[in-house]
Every structure is written in structure tokens, then in C-alpha cells.
Amino acid sequence: MDSVEASKQAAAKVAVQNHYPADAKWVGIGSGTTIVYVVDAIKALGVDTSLTRFVPTGYQSKQLITKAGLTAVEFDSIPQGTVLDIAFDGADEVDDDLNCIKGGGACLFQEKLVALQAKAFICVADSRKSQSRLLTNWKYIPIEVAPIAAYRVLNKLIELGSIKPAIRLSSTAKEGPLKTDQGFFIIDAPFKPLLLPSDVKAGKDGSGVAGVWEVETLARKIKAIPGVLEVGIFSGLTAPQAQAVGSIGGQKPVAAYFGMPDGSVSVRKAAV
Numbered sequence: 001m002d003s004v005e006a007s008k009q010a011a012a013k014v015a016v017q018n019h020y021p022a023d024a025k026w027v028g029i030g031s032g033t034t035i036v037y038v039v040d041a042i043k044a045l046g047v048d049t050s051l052t053r054f055v056p057t058g059y060q061s062k063q064l065i066t067k068a069g070l071t072a073v074e075f076d077s078i079p080q081g082t083v084l085d086i087a088f089d090g091a092d093e094v095d096d097d098l099n100c101i102k103g104g105g106a107c108l109f110q111e112k113l114v115a116l117q118a119k120a121f122i123c124v125a126d127s128r129k130s131q132s133r134l135l136t137n138w139k140y141i142p143i144e145v146a147p148i149a150a151y152r153v154l155n156k157l158i159e160l161g162s163i164k165p166a167i168r169l170s171s172t173a174k175e176g177p178l179k180t181d182q183g184f185f186i187i188d189a190p191f192k193p194l195l196l197p198s199d200v201k202a203g204k205d206g207s208g209v210a211g212v213w214e215v216e217t218l219a220r221k222i223k224a225i226p227g228v229l230e231v232g233i234f235s236g237l238t239a240p241q242a243q244a245v246g247s248i249g250g251q252k253p254v255a256a257y258f259g260m261p262d263g264s265v266s267v268r269k270a271a272v
């Protein structure tokens, strides 16, 4: 196993040890390469999972759960009003405020539903994903769009300052756009690095002038374009912060675990 994979594995182990509730009834399982180590770590805990239902965030995630001998229940089959005890997922980039970019593997819509439905979302990643501001190392925002609206959305993104947004193509031999689990397209939209609210308070203009945006402002602008199903920015509140203001669900993780090159694990926690 190379050092990046080893760091993902180390982060997954610590995250699961710290957050997996022994009596969990409902657990969200994200998508990507890092989440594989989260499922391994849950199995390694040795707790009784016979009554636990694992909620996938797409095809790959469902296969992962099933192959591990765990019970998968798709999001549209969970009883109305059910709150997941916990949700684990990876990320493409995480900033100082725990805003995330997700969707590098084209699974962002179901991932957002699952994160929003959980009492807490825990992010697990390797050190490359930890950056002070979004779009530092990772260069684009994945956006899931209705195919019929894709070209119009591309133009609206250019109006917002995106630099050469593009419809993501299939990586298989079959030519044409990649299709998500919903049968939608993904547009990858590069933008300049995003600002935090603290940058704006400090006097930086995050209103999109010169194409420079504050993270939540840009997320809302993109989400408001007709034809956009979901945007791969997870921002705003964590679930406990949302609950404190009488709302259900938050998009941001309560904690992000990063596996470091030296084998250690670094944790970034949200303010309560």
C-alpha cells in the first residue's frame, strides 16, 4: 500500500473509533476511495451490526456496503423523519471552516442528502485535501445538472466568473458525457480560490467582482441556476449548528480527519 492510501486508512480508523456509535441504527456511507477504509474500520470494531442499516450515497457505496456483509437501505427507503446516527464521507478539498468540495467521483447529490439527514457528518481524507481555502489544490467545483439544461448552465457559470467550465466526459471507452446515478451530467467549473466569511469581514470583496467569491455566496448562486440539481460545495452549518437554530440537517462536517504523510492523523473540528 502506498503512503497516500496508508494515510487514508489511518484517518478512517481514528474517525471511526472516535465517532461510530456502538448502538448505531442508521449510518450514512459516502463514496470514493477513502470511504472503503471507513467500512473496513467499522468491520474491525467488531460491534454487532446485525440491526444497523447503512445508507449508501450511490452505486459504488451500495456495492461496498453489501460486499462487506452489511445491510444497505437506500435513501428513499428509510422511514420518513428518520435521522441517521452518523454519516461518514470523503472530500476533494476541505477549508479552514470545514467547507468541503465534493463530487470528484460524481456522487455529490446523494452525498448531500445523506449528510443533511445525519446527526453528524464526519469527513475522512488524506493530507492533500486539507487546504486553508477551497479551490487551492483542487481546481474545480463539480455541479450535477439536468442534461437538457447543461449548455445553458455552462453559460451562466461563465457569467459568474468560472474559467472554462466543462461537461465531464465518461472515462470508459464509451464516448459522451459521464452520467451520474441520477442519469444527470456533471459540469466541472473552475473558479478562483474561494473566500471565507472572515476574509470578507477583513475587507476582501467576495461578491464575485473579478471572479472572487465567498464560498457560501457562490454555492447559493450556482444552486439557483435552473437545471442545477446540486452543487459540490458543502457549506453553511453543521448538523448541531443547524439544530441550535431550530433547523434539521447541516452540510458541513462536525470534524474532518486527515491522514498525514508521517502516519499521524490531524483533526479539524467545527466550533460548537
Ligand SMILES: O=C[C@H](O)[C@H](O)[C@H](O)COP(=O)(O)O
Pocket (backbone or CB within 6 Å): 030, 031, 032, 033, 034, 035, 089, 090, 091, 092, 101, 102, 103, 104, 105, 106, 107, 108, 111
Ligand atoms: O463524488 C465523490 C465524492 O464526493 C468523494 O467523496 C470525493 O470525491 C473524495 O473521494 P476520494 O475519497 O476518492 O478522494
